[in-house]
Amino acid sequence: MTKKEIIQDLEKNIYCRIRPSRIHGVGVFAIRRIPKGAYPLVSIRDVPVIPIPEKEILNNKKIPGAVKTMVRAFYARQNGNLCFPAHSFNQIDISYFLNHSKHPNLEATDVGDDILFRAIRTIRPGEELTADYSTYSD
Numbered sequence: 001m002t003k004k005e006i007i008q009d010l011e012k013n014i015y016c017r018i019r020p021s022r023i024h025g026v027g028v029f030a031i032r033r034i035p036k037g038a039y040p041l042v043s044i045r046d047v048p049v050i051p052i053p054e055k056e057i058l059n060n061k062k063i064p065g066a067v068k069t070m071v072r073a074f075y076a077r078q079n080g081n082l083c084f085p086a087h088s089f090n091q092i093d094i095s096y097f098l099n100h101s102k103h104p105n106l107e108a109t110d111v112g113d114d115i116l117f118r119a120i121r122t123i124r125p126g127e128e129l130t131a132d133y134s135t136y137s138d
Contacts, residue, residue, distance in 0.1 A: 014031070015030055015031065015032060015034050015038070015040035015041075016028045016029060016030060016031060016040055016041065016094060016129060017029055017031050018094060018097050021099055021128055022128075023099040023100075023101070023128060023130070024099050024100075025073065026097050027097055027098070027099045027128045027129070027130075028041070028094055028095070028097050028098050028099075028128065028129045029126060029127065029128050029129065030123045030124065030125050030126065030127050030128075030129060031125060032125050033122065033123070033124060033125060034119045034122065034123040034129075035119065035122055036119050036120065036121050036122045037118060037119060038118070038119045039116045039117065039118050039119075040106075040117060040119060040123075040129065041093075041094060041095045041098070041106070041116070041117040041129070042093075042095070042114050042115070042116050042117070043093055043095035043096075043114060043115040043116075043117070047085040047086055047087060048085070048086040049083045049084065049085060049086070050083075050084045050085075050086055051078065051079075051081035051082070051083055051084075052081060052082050052084055053080060053081055053082075054077060054080055054081060054082050055080075057071060057082055058072075067089075070089065071089075074089075074092065074096055095115070095117065098117070098129060098130060098131045099128065099130050100130065100131065100132065100133045101130035101131070101132065102132060103130075104120065104130040104131045104132045105119060105120055105121060105123050105127070105129060105130055106118065106119060106120060106129055106130065106131045107120050107131070107132075107135065108131055108132075108135050108136035110136075115136055117129070117131060
C-alpha cells in the first residue's frame with residue numbers, strides 16, 4: 001500500500017477493534033457507525049489447514065495451559081483433530097474474535113478465497129459485532 005492508500009483505508013475502511021465482551025471473553029466492537037450493507041471485516045480463508053490430533057496438543061507438557069485454552073477457544077475440532085491454519089497463532093485476523101449469535105448483525109459471504117462479513121443492519125459505535133457460526137463454519 002502507498003501512503004495515500006493507507007490514509008484512505010484509515011478514513012473509510014476501519015470500523016472495528018477488539019475488547020472484552022459480555023458474550024464471551026473478547027469480541028469485536030464497532031468504533032464508528034457501520035452502515036447496513038458495509039463490509040467491516042474480511043477473513044482470509046485461502047490458508048491450508050493442518051489437522052493435529054487434539055491429544056497431541058492437550059497432552060503436550062511444553063505447551064502452556066493458557067495457550068491450550070486459547071487453542072480450544074479458537075480452532076475448530078473435527079474427528080478428534082484440532083484444525084490449525086498453516087500460520088502462527090500470532091497471525092490470526094480480527095474475525096477470529098467474532099462471537100456467535102443466533103440473531104447476528106453480520107452475515108458471512110464467500111468471495112473467492114475470502115469470507116466477507118456484511119452488516120445486516122446499521123451497527124452503532126460501541127456495539128459488538130456478531131455472526132452465526134453455522135453460516136460459514138462446520
